[in-house]
Amino acid sequence: MDYIGNIIRPPSEAYSMIIQVTVGCSHNMCTFCGTYKGRKFKVKDIDVIKRDINEASRYGYNRAFLADGDVLILPNQTLLEIIGYVRKRNPQIERIGVYANTKSIIRKTAEELRELKEAGLGIVYQGIESGNTEILRKIKKGAFPDRMIESAEKVKAAGILLSQTVLLGIGGIESSGIHARDTGKLLGVMSPDFASALTVMLLPNTELYRDWRSGKFRLPDKFGLLEELRTMIENMHVRSRCLFTSNHASNYLPLRAYLPDEKENIRTLLDEVLRLKDESLLKPEYLRAL
Ligand code: SF4
Numbered sequence: 219m220d221y222i223g224n225i226i227r228p229p230s231e232a233y234s235m236i237i238q239v240t241v242g243c244s245h246n247m248c249t250f251c252g253t254y255k256g257r258k259f260k261v262k263d264i265d266v267i268k269r270d271i272n273e274a275s276r277y278g279y280n281r282a283f284l285a286d287g288d289v290l291i292l293p294n295q296t297l298l299e300i301i302g303y304v305r306k307r308n309p310q311i312e313r314i315g316v317y318a319n320t321k322s323i324i325r326k327t328a329e330e331l332r333e334l335k336e337a338g339l340g341i342v343y344q345g346i347e348s349g350n351t352e353i354l355r356k357i358k359k360g361a362f363p364d365r366m367i368e369s370a371e372k373v374k375a376a377g378i379l380l381s382q383t384v385l386l387g388i389g390g391i392e393s394s395g396i397h398a399r400d401t402g403k404l405l406g407v408m409s410p411d412f413a414s415a416l417t418v419m420l421l422p423n424t425e426l427y428r429d430w431r432s433g434k435f436r437l438p439d440k441f442g443l444l445e446e447l448r449t450m451i452e453n454m455h456v457r458s459r460c461l462f463t464s465n466h467a468s469n470y471l472p473l474r475a476y477l478p479d480e481k482e483n484i485r486t487l488l489d490e491v492l493r494l495k496d497e498s499l500l501k502p503e504y505l506r507a508l
Contacts, residue, residue: 219236219238219270219273222238222241223241223242223286226285227285228283228315228343229414230381231281231283233281234315235274235275235279235282235283235308236283236285237270237282237283237304238285238286239261239284239292240260240285240289242259242287243286243319244291244322245288246287247358248345248357248359248360249357249358250357250388250418250424250426251424252421252423252424254287256423259288261292261296264300267303271304271308272307275307275308278310279310280312281315282313282314282315284301284316288317288318289316290316290318290322290323290326291318291321291322294333297337298334302337312340313338314341315339315340316339317344318342318373319345320344320361320366320369321360321361321365323342323373324365324368324369324372326372328375328376331372331375331376332376334378335376335378339378340378341378341379341381342373343381343382344370344373344381344383345359346366346401347359347383347384347388348384348397348401349400349403349404350393350397350400350401351363353389353397353400357426358425367404370382370408371408379412380408380410380412381410381413381414382405382414384401384414384415385416385417386416386418386443386446386447386469387418387437390436391436391438391442394438394442394445394446395449398446398447398450399449399450401450402449402450402451402453403453405450405454405456405460406453406456407457409456409457409460410460411458413454413460413461413463414462414463414464414466415447415463415466415469416466416468416469417443417470420437440470441492443470444470447473447488448485448488448489451481451485451488452485454481455478459477460476462474463475469501471491472501
C-alpha cells in the first residue's frame with residue numbers, strides 16, 4: 219500500500235480497509251494537532267489510489283475508511299469516482315467513512331452530500347474539540363459553533379451518520395468549566411449519532427506544547443478532566459439517540475453509554491469516581507501512550 223506519513227483513523231475503523239486518498243490536512247493549523255505538521259496537503263494520484271484499492275480488495279473488508287485528515291474537501295466528482303471504485307471492487311462493503319472538517323462540509327451542497335450518501339458514504343467523522351468560541355479561536359480550529367451546527371445539520375439531512383469528537387482539557391485549567399459546559403451544550407444541539415471525548419495530548423511538535431512548556435497553558439489534572447467529562451454530559455441534552463464514548467486510548471476512564479437513556483448511569487459512575495478520587499480506578503499513564 220502506498221501509505222505516506224502518519225495514517226490515523228477513528229477507533230471504530232480499526233478493522234476497515236484504509237485507503238489514503240489525501241496526504242495531510244487542508245487546514246493543518248490546530249495548535250494541539252501534530253499529526254500532519256510539516257506535511258503539505260495534497261491529493262494523491264487517482265491511479266495510485268485505485269492500485270491501493272485493488273490491493274486491499276483481496277481481503278474482503280466490510281468497511282472502508284478514506285484517509286487522511288480532510289478527504290471531504292475533494293470535489294464531488296473525485297470522491298464519487300473513488301467511492302464508486304471501492305464499491306465496484308468490494309460489493310460486500312457496508313460503509314465508507316471519511317474525516318471532514320466543518321469548512322469542507324459547509325462547502326458541499328445538500329445535493330452533493332446526498333449524492334455521496336447514495337454512492338456509499340456512510341459516516342463522516344468531524345473534530346469539534348470545544349463548544350466555546352474563545353477556545354476555538356485560541357486553538358485555531360478554523361470553525362465556530364454556528365458553522366458547526368450548520369454542518370451537522372447538513373450531514374444528518376443527507377442521511378449520513380455523524381460522529382463528532384471533543385477534547386477534554388483543551389481549555390486549560392482557566393477555562394475548564396466553561397469549556398465543558400459549552401461543549402456539552404453544543405453537542406446537545408447538534409445531537410450527532412456518535413460523540414467521543416478524547417483527552418488532549420501534549421505533542422512536542424505543537425504550539426500547545428510550547429505554551430505548556432512556557433506555563434501559558436496548564437492542563438487540568440486527572441480528576442479535573444473527569445470533572446469536565448461530568449459537566450459535559452450534564453449539559454448534553456441530545457434531541458436524538460447518541461452513543462457517547464470516552465474509550466479512546468488518551469482517556470483515564472473509559473465510558474460507553476447511549477444518551478439520553480443511560481445518562482443517569484454515567485453521571486452516577488462519574489460522581490462516585492470523583493468522590494473517591496482513587497487513582498487505581500483510572501487507566502495507568504503507560505496505557506495512555508498513543
Ligand atoms: S483539522 Fe484535524 S487534522 Fe487538521 S490540523 Fe486540525 S485537528 Fe489536525
